[in-house]
Structures are given as structure tokens and as C-alpha cells.
Amino acid sequence: MPSRFLPRLSAVVVAALLLGVAGAWAAGPADEAPFLAENDAAMTRMMADMTVKPTGDVDADFAAMMIPHHQGAIDMAQAELRYGKNEQLRRIAQEIIVEQQQEIAAMRLALGQPLPPSAAAPDQIAPSAGPAAGHSMPMTMPMEH
Template identity: 65%
Template structure:
């Protein structure tokens, strides 16, 4: 039984190939993840790129949670900012995007990710605000004072403002 677990040169070569496969893509695609803002075609695209960079930075900083010793809490501490980042980026698609199919997908992303965030919070015993407005809709006056903000970005917009 232990014989199959003994490393051989074939195992070492396979391990090196796996490491290379995972190491090269981040370097090869690093430039693609953040396009050069100097080539932005319009003020609107520049605004989109700037806001998207801010959303990505916020998400990555939020995902860098310190371990608490509780795997479930650590998982949610990293996943909730990840899901919130998806929401923030979907809001930007609604604000700046023109493709109706992508705008519908962005709306679905927002709903799905909000539901998953709520489910994760409930799973670890945190409370969830039931009356939080959709992030792209204006908050009712009473709920606006008590509802938590889903993002630092201005997401409480009317549909006309998103176009």
C-alpha cells in the first residue's frame, strides 16, 4: 500500500507541471485584469474603469480577513466581500452597460449574491436585515435610516440614473 505513495521521478515531473500550470496564468494575464486607463475611449468608460478598480480593490482588501480560528467564520469573512464585489461590479454594468442581456444578467447577479450573503450570515448566526432595499433602487425614507449600505459606491439610484 505504501509503495504507491512513494515519490518517483514521474511524480516530481507531474508536480512541477502542475505548479507551472498554476503559476504562469497569473503572470500571463495580469495585464489583462486591469486594462490601461490611457486607452479609455470615453469619459464614461473612464468612470466605469475607475469605479471598477475601486470595487475590485475593496473586494480584495475585504477578502484578506485574518484567521479567527473558526473555519466557518473565516470562510464567510472571505466570501461575503467576494460576493459583495460581484454585486458592486454588477451595479456598474447597470450604470454604464448598454447590452440588455448583460444588464439582465447583472440584475440576476445582484439578487443571487444578496441571497447568498444572507444565507451565509444566517448560517453563522448573524442577523440579516429583511427590509434592505435592492441596491439599485432608491431606499424608502424610513428604511434608508436603518438599512445597512451594501457598498460604499452610490448604488441607490433610480433606473433613469443608471442609463
């Protein structure tokens, strides 16, 4: 092959590689699809549940909007725990779950609302089973909006 074609061939190869990398980057890893779907569902549910009809009670309306907001953060953190690999982010997600559940409980108690029964989060072993028995587990709080 004459040497005058090498620069042109190299440019074509580089362009093809860049297009391939860009296409793969834009598409994202196939294993990210379940995370993205779950996260999108959590965001959609959160936004719908935050849309409340005003009651005339600022405190009740605030809690009615903030509880779904906090539940959305819990749902997204649970998706990180299911699909994420970064241990630092997984620890942060666990902290988010605990903190947001505590804030939901505090808002419900401030309004005199009952707390739902404790339950294991979907990604955890129930408190009565396995070596985790006796350790407190974050509870999943269903929203009533």
C-alpha cells in the first residue's frame, strides 16, 4: 500500500473508532436499563404524589408534599443499592434511606398520623431471618396519596 494512503486510512480508522465509542457511550450499558427504568418510575410516582390539593392547613399540606418527596429519595436510593457498584455511593444510599424514613416518621408523628408497621426493605433480609436478626432494619413506608 502506498504511503500516501496511510494518513487517510488512519483518519478513517480513528473516525470509525470515535463514532463507535460515542455510540456506545450514548446508548449506555445494557445493564443500566433496569436502574434507569426503576429510577424513572420512582421520579414519576414522586412527582404525581407531590401534587396535592390544598387543605387550608399549611402543616398538613407541607407534609403531604414532603413525604412523597422523601419516599422518592428512598426509592431512588434503593435502586442504587440494587444496581450500583460504588461502595461509597451505596453507603450514602443506605444513609439516605434511614434519614428519609426518620424524617417521614417525624412528620407523621408531628401531625398525629399513625406510622405504618415496620417492614424490611426489598433488598434486605427480614429481621426475623438470618444473622441480621436483632439488628434494626430500615422500613418501607407506603404513601397514601
